[in-house]
Amino acid sequence: HLHLPHLQHLIQAGEALTLTEPLREFFLHHPTAQLHNNYGPTETHVATAHTLPTPHTWHEPTAPIGHPIHTTSAYVLDTGLQPVPVGVPGELYLAGAGVARGYLGRPGLTASRFIANPYTQDGTGARMYRTG
Known part of the structure; x- marks a missing residue:
């Protein structure tokens, strides 16, 4: 397992964020880190943002895109x-x-x-x- 004890924020942008089992496991081992999903096609740069709650609440395979920035x-x-x-x-x-x-x-x-x-x-x- 990759262990990054000082990691506080992981920001993803670009393609749709798939909430995979390895990603869930990573955040279960880094409970203080936050995962941020930034959505936006190239034509708009980043258009929306959403900070995901803990992996225990991830029920869908695709993360929400959130609210407009x-x-x-x-x-x-x-x-x-x-x-x-x-x-x-x-x-x-x-x-x-x-x-x-x-x-x-x-x-x-x-x-x-x-x-x-x-x-x-x-x-x-x-x-x-x-x-x-």
């Missing part, structure tokens, strides 16, 4: 860009300061994935990213 908004919308109720499937859209301007040299793809944000009323032309 400062200057970021997350929306789960239907095909008409209307919010869906909790528990109803929809598509995740991300908006805010970390959203890219688009894909270099790919105007068609940019137009399909980066759309005007109908929930911003500040006149800045803010866009949101359709995660798919």
